Amino acid sequence: MVTIYDIAARANVSAMTVSRVINNTGRISEKTRAKVKRVMEELNYVPNQMARSLVLQQTHLLFLLIADITNPFYTTLARGAEDAARKLGFRLLFGNSDENGDKEQEYMDTLLKMRVDGLLVAPAGDASLPHLETLRRHQVPFVLLDREVPGVESDIVLGDSKEGARQLVRHLSENGHRRIAMINGALTVSSARQRFEGYKEALKLNDLPYSEEYVLETSFGPRADLSEIDRWLGRMDPLPTAIVAGNNVLAVEVIRTLNARGLRVPEDISLVCFDDLASYAEIDPFVTVISQQAYQFGYLGMQMLIDRIRNPEEAGPWKKIVLPSELIVRRSVKAVR
Amino acid sequence: MVTIYDIAARANVSAMTVSRVINNTGRISEKTRAKVKRVMEELNYVPNQMARSLVLQQTHLLFLLIADITNPFYTTLARGAEDAARKLGFRLLFGNSDENGDKEQEYMDTLLKMRVDGLLVAPAGDASLPHLETLRRHQVPFVLLDREVPGVESDIVLGDSKEGARQLVRHLSENGHRRIAMINGALTVSSARQRFEGYKEALKLNDLPYSEEYVLETSFGPRADLSEIDRWLGRMDPLPTAIVAGNNVLAVEVIRTLNARGLRVPEDISLVCFDDLASYAEIDPFVTVISQQAYQFGYLGMQMLIDRIRNPEEAGPWKKIVLPSELIVRRSVKAVR
DNA sequence: ATGGTTGATGTTACCGATAACTCTAAAGTA
DNA sequence: TACTTTAGAGTTATCGGTAACATCAACCAT
Known part of the structure; x- marks a missing residue:
């Protein structure tokens, strides 16, 4: 695996200089920058996100945990969350708890260990309380979607x-x-x-x-x-x-x-x-x-999440968005009597 | 954030001892093990996966990139992949390329940087060739699902x-x-x-x-x-x-x-x-x-992927599974003439 | 000529874990 | 008794990056 040290050696500069080129920080002469970039391409360098996250203490990863990936309500919601994340410059990965508290728990473990920056959750149920408390304890920002959990205070998007x-x-x-x-x-x-x-x-x-x-x-x-x-x-x-x-x-x-x-x-x-x-x-x-409005659940939830992540100091009161629901009359009801 | 060093200090042992308790490796006296475990619980310790992956050179993460998260074919496929991954002891995360080569590219970047252990991909199209070549160059095992890409040799599950x-x-x-x-x-x-x-x-x-x-x-x-x-x-x-x-x-x-x-x-x-x-x-x-058989696409693909990951030295020939398709006659065809 | 800037780059320490090696006291053995 | 083995630890180096500080030559002002 190619590292910045390999690049540095080939380009006759220090690792730090390579790091500066990658991140566009500090001052670098155009000549050096060009040389380093050329070597990076030659060696097909890909930065190691884990090493970077380790020192930066943030992953820039967001995660959406939905309760049923085969339910169009949630997949539409997912598209909304994805669009909002892209628009705001974040990457989004998905997980599926399958309406199952244990699977949810497994995801939570993984995400906590991965140190994701934030989480959108459609919780499997009230039993999600301990998982969410764990998130809170570890200061992982999260927004609930579609379902409340008694005992958990957080930003949330609900339907009426x-x-x-x-x-x-x-x-x-x-x-x-x-x-x-x-x-x-x-x-x-x-x-x-x-x-x-x-x-x-x-x-x-x-x-x-x-x-x-x-x-x-x-x-x-x-x-x-x-x-x-x-x-x-x-x-x-x-x-x-x-x-x-x-x-x-x-x-x-x-x-x-x-x-x-x-x-x-x-x-x-x-x-x-x-x-x-x-x-x-x-x-x-x-x-x-x-x-x-499934799409809006995701879109608005993601906006709230990123807002919290970007302005952690503000710590305003928890926001609760209740989206109106609309009766659409079709043909599955027969008038009786 | 609590680290093994915090645990070590509180338990009056070395960090290495804590690591041994976490991973169940080496020899530890029952007394020490119990003490360390108690302290870990007290402090709500969660291992830092990035630090661990950095030294272990593997993340134990698999990823499924589908082309359209709102399409039930792919969500069913996703359930299959998920079930297979769970059964074989791996964690699976999802991404959605939205039939869009650029979004696919973004995911590939992220995954490469994250150093995932393997990847299941329903490619957005022939233009995925460079992404897949990059994966290959970086020795990330992958299995294609549902779509071939000319110029790419790999394990693959296709429909007829x-x-x-x-x-x-x-x-x-x-x-x-x-x-x-x-x-x-x-x-x-x-x-x-x-x-x-x-x-x-x-x-x-x-x-x-x-x-x-x-x-x-x-x-x-x-x-x-x-x-x-x-x-x-x-x-x-x-x-x-x-x-x-x-x-x-x-x-x-x-x-x-x-x-x-x-x-x-x-x-x-x-x-x-x-x-x-x-x-x-x-x-x-x-x-x-x-x-x-959407579910089978995911299930079989995941089995092949994990097989490659577990036995990288074997390097047998690429496997190609072609699942039969079945005509289901319903009511959308009228006989004419 | 001297000291102060500034631009470009290098050095060192550290993020949080684990591998590989080392150490030590107690038990085992000839 | 003296030497070896072993259980149960600890030490050190390392993974691949980045922050903070250090260095150094060229330029500037007085």
Whole structure:
């Protein structure tokens, strides 16, 4: 591996002079600079970032940890974060916790050891608390995305989940539905909790009955098999006339399970959900959803993160951005009665 | 930042002893080991990976660079790579080149500087040649995924694009189509070339006419606006009765553009494509596709990569895995005549 | 002629870890 | 008893850079 010492020897200068050429610091005569640059090209020199980071005490690396890389909500968010990072002159790498606290933990370890300069996290759930406390203890700036973690104070970008849930239920109610079920992510995830709260509130507000039997708490991530959902559908008696899905993944899985049972949406049962489906759904805008501005989650979060990194002394109060959610009515709800 | 020296001082041992405890090397008395561990916990010690990598000359980091993070083909591939890496005890980070050679270049720079141990790449195109040559020159093991790059010899996982294209055209031909158009990614991408070749071959084989007007070469990645596709549709006269799309993204964009023009699939025009749509398409299996085993691309590629890293001396011949593609007939093709 | 600048470059120490070698007291052996 | 072995440490050099200070010749002003 070629080092600055190799360059220095070949160019008959000291290592420090090479370092100065690389970083454009200090004063160097044009002649020396040219000579050093020529030698660097000849030897295909690539600076060793680890050695550099070690002495500089910063890596200039940012990291985005998302909860489900196959979910278009998060990949769109990732594109937003990436664009913001590029625009502000930072490099961004990604990780995927797969809605799994242990995998998240592994990433956190790696990133802490790598001494990344900052971190954007869509936490796997409330159990992320210790990981985030560790980050804080080690003074790694981070911004939470999409999910809060009780006990953690930080910059954060959230969607208005509770209001979204209210809107969905109101929409169903306005279409005459009275037996409204909900399938949701784990309640250890703040967005799932908020959506559940909004669902219950809206039921009350609209004078609709609430029944535990009509609620399934599972995970936001994709399931290996759909039997849990199928059993839930089998348990409900009578079947609800409409289902609220806590996110896009659940919506798709419910529809597939319903179809397997010979039930069709919206003819036999109506369905609404959070988060838009993939762009692929654009070819047939079908499911009525609460759409979130995924790209903005990433973009704004990254701006906040870099702001903290660039002005660490300011230490203003934590910022919380709540992005509005929008009800997009399509064809997955049938009016009843 | 806490270092092994801080630990050493507090525990009344030398730094080396701390290092031995961390790495479980050498001989340490149980008493000393316990004391050091206690102090490490007290001080929340996290090893500095950069310092370690600097002396060990390896980072134990692998990297996957995909071409489009919003494309479910690549995110599924990413899950495969991730699972394989975990199973074999490696950490994996991701990057997204966005089908853009310059962004790819930036990632390559970063990764080279970071001295990652190995790299899985879905290259942005033939222009990736210099980046890959640089990797080779610096002896960074890499495996190509999904796309070849002329001039680069390496382990690689490919789909059988040519055969896939033949199957799609044959299927259309069997359904009576004679005017078959193709929208494709840039021909600087090997998979686009292969698919184009297969398309032309199959036209000949099935005695169908080939016309340049019926072919649009654009990019695989999502477009900011669809006007280019719209103009292409406007140019073709008479309109084809069927379109082959070079990938899933193009298929969706074509369908949207057709719809905007008041044309419907498959009633007015048939459409087939490569790569399955997102799982979200499962709720309405609609587009007839050549499906590729995206997960396997990642899984097998990662296995090959780690194999190279673990046994660098073996240096067997480059391995090339060609995964079969499968025609899945759904409802986007109408029989004509 | 003398001292002060200034531009260009070199020297040394250090970032935080580990490899390779050294040291020392206690145990083992002839 | 004297010598060897060994367990359990410690010392020193090094990985590839950069900060801070040192050096030195050329130029300038008085």
